[in-house]
Amino acid sequence: MTENAEKIIEMINVTREYFDTVAVENMNLYIRKGEFVTLLGPSGCGKTTTLRMIAGFEMPTSGKIFLNGKDITHLPPYLRPVNTVFQRYALFPHMNVFDNIAYGLRQKRVAVTYRDEKGREFTRLEKLSHDEIAKKVEKALKMVELEGFERRAIHTLSGGQQQRVAIARAIVNEPQILLLDEPLGALDLKMRKEMQFELKQMHRKLGITFIYVTHDQEEALTMSDTVVVMNDGVIQQIGTPEDIYNQPKNVFVANFIGESNIFSGTMVGKLKVKFAGATFDCVDDFPKNEKVDVVVRPEDIILTEEGEGQLSGKVIDSIFKGIHYEMTVIAGKTEILVQSTQEWPVGSFVGIKVDPENIHIMKKEFYENKFDGYITKRNTVVFGDGEYECDVTQLYPGSTLDDDGYLVLEGGERIDLTDNDVKVTVGLKDIDLADGEEGGGAVGEIISCIYKGDHYQVIVRTRENEEDYVVDTDYLWNEGDIVSVSIDKSKIKMKLKEEAKGKK
Amino acid sequence: MKLRFSRSQLCIPYALFLALFVVLPLVIVFYFALTDKSGNFSLANFSRFFFDPALISTMIVSMAIGAAATIICLLLGYPVAYILARSGWHRKNVLLLLLVMPMWINFVLRINALKEFMQLIGILGKYNFLNTVLGMVYDFLPFMILPLYTTLIKIDKSLLEASADLGATPSTTFLSVTLPLSTPGILSGITMVFMPTMTVYVISDALGLGHVVILGKQIEHYFGSGDNWNMGSTIALVLLLVIFASTFLSNRFKDEESEEKGRALW
Structure with a gap:
């Protein structure tokens, strides 16, 4: 292009x-x-x-x-x-093939220029003539290889033929x-x-x-x-x-x-990335110590004799797919999908090699979950469409809770934190998911589940306000599953947005 | 012993029902229509029907009332059904319910209420024919709206989009897509309204103050005070034939108009 x-x-x-x-x-x-x-x-x-x-x-x-x-x-x-070919064709059921295709042409008005007796030019919008329409329809039918179908009723056509009529009906209008x-x-x-x-x-x-x-x-x-x-x-x-x-x-x-291996990695030096327990050379430049996602296509992973390559592992599964074998290799805790024309038998130990230009590094999208929330009652917090128990003493170093549940500051001052806005952060690994709607703070739907070598990264979206929770978990969830989110009290990190309002 | 029924045995009750309440009455109607008072075979009833000016005029009045009521119902009902079916309003079911609900209230009650109302505004007794038609429209409008609505709501919205996509203005889209695709609903509605309007003499009696006589009234007369079951049966039979003829016609029309099968609703 x-x-x-x-x-x-x-x-x-x-x-x-x-x-x-x-x-x-x-x-x-x-x-x-x-x-x-x-x-x-x-x-x-x-x-x-x-x-x-x-x-x-x-x-x-x-x-x-x-x-x-x-x-x-x-x-x-x-x-x-513009003209559209619709998903389910949307052919007019009460018209035959010809009339369907001619429909757009019949709406068309073309400017025709005439000269009157005095020699003045004038233009008029005119319909296309029958012959013109018939000619164009015939040409369109030829284009989709349905010559001779003009008089056929729509419901007598197969899905493929209807598809062609739909295309002809659109392109005939140029x-x-x-x-x-x-x-x-x-x-x-x-x-x-x-x-x-x-x-x-x-x-x-x-x-x-x-x-x-x-x-x-x-x-x-x-x-x-x-x-x-x-x-x-x-x-x-x-x-x-x-x-x-x-x-x-x-x-x-x-x-x-396509298919991908996606790993969580860390940059350990200039053009050096560590993932799956080994260090690889790479071509993407990221700052040292940056957390990154590493993508390697299964066909870019080369299996060699044990001891060669950057990693070693064991073949645990192999499927013949026609042009290639699709093998799963486990290296340490990490599962790696490999496609190769050469088969390594299940159970064999192999070396794993990846060329630097085949390692695609991208900035990690999610490190932690951030929410805006507010304290309710004395030690619960609402964020992300859910209410959770939390530890409010973290908001003021050295504070304690008294018997009535009020927060007592270091100096002995009692404060009520109700309705104070807080910024909440929760780690990806600190969120637990459970089937169904019961037993958690927020309830949401799994909208994505991506395998990252040794764990799944799941995104849960709540129905109410479409808040997203990003969760690293060992378990596979299906997209569309309804789950409830629960978070351990000690894992909810909060910061007051402003000085507590309810001091007393 | 375990009781077992074959499928054909299961239909015995229905067959009995049909025989007793459909076939037998029809046979009786035929019998009376085709005999004279002394029980001899005769076609005199039919010849009388077609040569009695009173009966023929009743027939014409009935058809005129039926046609007028049907046309008004269609003209009123189509826009309502169209708006209901097209609106994205999610409470439209409530509106539909309100429109259809009169069907569930006893119609004698409704007609008498209408009569009182007409008396109140002073038109009762002045325009007997018109009042009768108004009553019919009032009573049968839901029967027009409902089949129209069901057909219109079933029209695939992408067909209308396709029409617009191909350059048709909204009015062309209506005339060349929506209207033809809703003919089954129009025909069902017409059948649902036209047939009963020729016979419900309760309405014509109440709102036409007895001055408007329709076929139903004649049948009642002959079976009741007129004491001529033969003539009553003859009129009933003629009416049946008219209905058969119109259903047949509309079905043929339906087949030509919409190639899609199974679109008939009623």
């Missing part, structure tokens, strides 16, 4: 909120003319909302959208030169941008591969901009010029498929695109 092609779509600070959730948050994105751009992310990441805002079905809560430099933020969909909302989601694998290829070809032939939404990372990597990875309404990374795969910007991208 030419780097200097002009921008066809530009989104500036676009936010879309629903009643209580933010679907897209402060998005800045531009798309170049003729590009095949894929919005990729898990369900609920805001990719479809983004597409729907470009189509005009939804209006941003704030921010602006430009098309060819013209503000289209509040333009209704029928005035936009839109500037074709929007595709998970168009292949309902097709079986073989059909999907075929359509991927055909869509790519169509993109080449038509030369228009394609904006494609999918949650399938393989689809995104094979088809796109540019991939936009989204999560939680926020763009995580924009880049070519190669960039996204080889240089993931953060743990989310690394985990979502």
Whole structure:
């Protein structure tokens, strides 16, 4: 794709909120003319909302959208030169194939210039003629290889054929941008591969901009010029498929695109990182002692004879996957996923080697949980949608609790801390999760669970105010599980935001 | 011994019910319609029906009232159903309930209340035909709204988005997508309203003060004070044929309009 092609779509600070959730948050994105751009992310990441805002079905809560430099933020969909292929096709059931495809053409008015008797020119908006429409429909049907299907009723078509009609119905209008909302989601694998290829070809032939939404990372990597990875309404990374795969910007991208080993590591020197119990050379420069996340692709891990390489381990599992073997190696406490064309039998001891350029280091996203809270009663605190018992004596060094539960300062002064605002920090390992809604402070849903070599990093999001708890745990949780959060009294660290109000 | 029923045995009670309360009465109606007072076969009742100006005019009045009430119900009901189905308002079920609730209150009571009201505003007795139609509309509006609402709410919203996406203005979208896709609901609504409006003489008696006579009233007359079961049965049979004919017509229409099966609601 030419780097200097002009921008066809530009989104500036676009936010879309629903009643209580933010679907897209402060998005800045531009798309170049003729590009095949894929919005990729898990369900609920805001990719479809983004597409729907470009189509005009939804209006941003704030921010602006430009098309060819013209503000289209509040333009209704029928005035936009874009067409959509819908997820479930949305073909009109009461019309046959021809009428479905001709629908857009019949709405079209073209300016025709005439000359009257006195030689003056004037233009009139006219409908396309029957012949023109028929010709265009025929061409579109040919493009999707459905010649002769004109008179067929929609419900007599297979899923794949309906998909083609939906594509024909959109491209027949010669839109500037074709929007595709998970168009292949309902097709079986073989059909999907075929359509991927055909869509790519169509993109080449038509030369228009394609904006494609999918949650399938393989689809995104094979088809796109540019991939936009989204999560939680926020763009995580924009880049070519190669960039996204080889240089993931953060743990989310690394985990979502392809398979990854993600380790918690520490920088131990210039271009030296320690993880999984060994020190490796690396190419990413981070300050010494910085806590980092380390990503290594399974195919970048080289197994050698025991004693060679930076680490040694034992193969505990091996699966044949066609082109390669997928092996799990345990080194100390750390499990490492390895893909190799050479099999090492289960039980064998191996050396583990990683080349410096294959070690991707990224700044650690979460060290600890920070919340704003307030003291309730005498020694409980509310934060993150939960109420927890805490130790208030930490707020004043040397203080004690008296028999009534009041805080007594070193000098003998009694104070009531109720309603004082505090800043709360809790370590990642200090949070316990339990199944179900009972028995904890806050209740939330697991929204992510990422394996980090020797533990899982789980994010729990509460329903009430969408507060996030980041938890390092030994147990695997499933996304969507409802859990309750409990924290040991001694692990809740608090700081008063201001001098206690209730002194007395 | 364990009791076992085959599937066909299970339907015996229903078959008995149908035989006793549907087939037998029909046979009796046919019998009376096709015989004279002394029990001999005769088509005289039919010829009388079609040549008696009073009966024919009753038939015309009935159909006129039915048609007027149906059209008004459709014109009033469609916008209501449309707004209800399209609004994102999450309490719309409450509104729907309020609209449908009159159906659950005894209609004789409602009609008499309406009669009192008409008396109060001074139109009772002045416009008998119009008042009867008004009563019918008042009584049968929910039967129009409900099937319309159920069809409209089932229309996939992405179809409307697709229409807009393809360049259709909101009014074109309504005319070429929403309206055709809601024809099953329109037809169900029409059937639900038109058929009963030809026979509910309680309404015409109360609001037309007896000056508006519809077919239902005639049937009542012949079975009651008129003491001519043969003629009463004949009218009932003619009405049945009219209903059959209209259902048949609307079903054919339905098949042509919507290729999707199983959309009929009532």
